[in-house]
Amino acid sequence: MAQSLTPQALKQQRGFRGMSVNELAEATGVSPASVRRWEAGTQAVGDRTFGRLLKVLRCDAQDLTAGERGTETLQDLRRRAGMSTAEVASLLRRKRASQGLHISAEKVRDLECGRLVRGRTWLSPETQGRVARMLAQVYGIPDRVVIDAWRRTRPNDAAPELPTRRPRNASERALTTWCELNERQRSYLTCIFHQDQEEEKEQRRNRYAGAVQQPAAAWRRLTLALSAPADLVGFTRIQERLREADIHDPGAGSSVSALERRGLITVYRDRLYVDGIGEVPRTRVEMTRHGRAVARAALGVTPVPTPPAALLSPWLWKIVVRVARAGTQGVDGSLAGRGPHYLAVGQSPDGRTPSRGFIVLRLPDGADHGPYRWFLTDSGGRHIKDHIDTYRSLYPSVDVDSIEKMFT
Template sequence: MTQSLSPHALARQRLFRDMSMEELAEAVGVTPRAVRHWEAGTRTVGDRTFGRLLKVLRCDAQELTARERGTETLADLRRIAGISTEETASMLRRKRGAQGLHISAEKIRDLERGRRVRGWMWRSPETLGQVARMLAQVYKVPDRVVMDAWHRSRPEDPLLVLPARRARQPSEDSMAAWHALNDRQRNYLACIFQQDQEAEDEQRQNRYVGAERRPAAEWRRMTLALYAPADVVGYTRIQERLREAGVHDPGAGSSVAALERRGLIVALRDRVYIDGLGDVPRTRVEMTRRGRAVARAALGAARAAAPAAPLLSSWLWKIVVRVARAGAQGVDGSLAGRGPHYLAVGQSPDGRTPSRGFIVLRHPDGVTHGPYRWFLTDSGRRHITDHLGTYHALYPTIDIQGIEEIFA
């Protein structure tokens, strides 16, 4: 079942934007009569028009329909993108991975309605994964959004196998910039980069637990040197890294200037108050994008990557395990942190893409009043069943005792 437009929600969004029926009709490219029919509930909205409505009203599908985020089907994703089955098929046929699939509008409709798609290649999990990847590109959503919608639309299909992404090779420009540095400059860049990545990881962990976010302009600026006796102020973390790398006079002189001239870092010099010493000169450094690219290429450091779609990160998996273990009792509705933004029906991690829809806040079964609690959805149960073994291998320290017998 595709998204059903709510006439009252449409009128509310139009009035919120201070638009008349005529203004909305002109912006969307329809007649005022069509808008009157939509708001009266006497005419449905076409696929392409639905997508244009979302763009004109600057809202998402949840605000115009009864469908909540985290419950989208394949048909919903297409309508949100504002394209027809014919257009979807045409766009897919132009993709490199579409050879031999004979993609048609009829096959797209069969996919959306949970029917068998004709053609022996469509039985392969690898082929289905390739189609899911292409649909994600066409609909401009992450792979995991299409995979979640796929399993809601086609619960009997095998697990999709996404094609592996090709590893990005270091650019010649980045490697040339690294080779142009002397050993001391390389040590400085490597130690600054390591501290930058440590700060980035700390911020990521803070987001996971719902801590207050700090602007990147603050935490990316790292103290390199304090111009005061080391026996009083000690060494900064970057200086400690430099000393471990064999640089025993880690100041902020010619090496820092050389890195700054090459556009790899930005140096900032100011003063900071320290008890007993007063205002002390300080040098802080911030890596540029080019500097990070050069360091990653030279050190073989991959970007911090999330688990492959559709798997969850360790902290989200812990939440799902906790809710699953609670069973019919559910988990207290005050579940802390940002986990619900990523996992719960009706939520979104970024205000644009839907949540996974694996947990839902509701009354316990048979109860009509009192506090709400968190429970698994059908999608959440299916996800655990499909991937329990993979998660156990991926996160062996996370205790899954109590759910193994239920979902294994």
């Protein structure tokens, strides 16, 4: 069942935006009488209108309903997208992956209500994984959000198996581009690439440790050079790499321009204040996707494997295992780091995308006062049961033997 609009919450959100009943009605394409009935609780909001309300009021569905992030069902996701079952079915039928599934509005409704979807192929986890990925594309949300909502909606089904993405081989275009570079240009591209990968590795370590994440646009822009004497400002890390490659005049001239013309890097020029000197010109570079692909192909570098879309990083998996291991005792409510933003009911890692809803902060069973503690949710338990063997293979250093009997 979809999360219902709370009349008082709608009135409050309208007040926050300084909108009258008539203004809200006009913006959402309904009559003022409909808005009044919504706020009185005597009329339900339709699926398409609910999506328009979220856009007009610039709020999250959590702000208008009694539901919390991390508890969404498949029907909730559709309503938030402002679509009817017929519209979703129509969009799904246009996708190549839907061939042979004969998707209809009735099948979408059956899927959302936890009923058996007619059609022999619909029974397989592989087919359900295809449908889950297509829904994520239609709603414009991550695969994992749909998978989590699917498991809450259909807890008795086998877990959907998302289609695996085919590994990419080094493309002829990438290798051809590399062959067209001269030795100096190759050295520049190689040194920039290695620095880019070092920064990416550092960001990954920070993410696993629960640190606040910087946007990629910030950390992928690497300082190449400062236009000031080296004895005053030293060498940048890329310049040091170039010097190790026997390039002792590592400036930001023709080689950098050549790489930019080929679409391998983007160059940014600004000024930086340096104590004792003042403002000095600075050149920063950022690798493009094509540039990264060319470097990987030429150097034989394989991208770092990441967990499948519906699975957790090592850092988050450790937290879930820790909470599961605590059982009915729970884990102290002061759980450190940003883990709860990604995992806890009512939270969000970015203020928009729902959390996984695998843990919840509440009073222990039977208690009516005292400290709150972290407990595993039903959704979290299903996730462990679905994937414990895969996690054991992915992260062998995380001990799951102590919880295995709880989920088998």
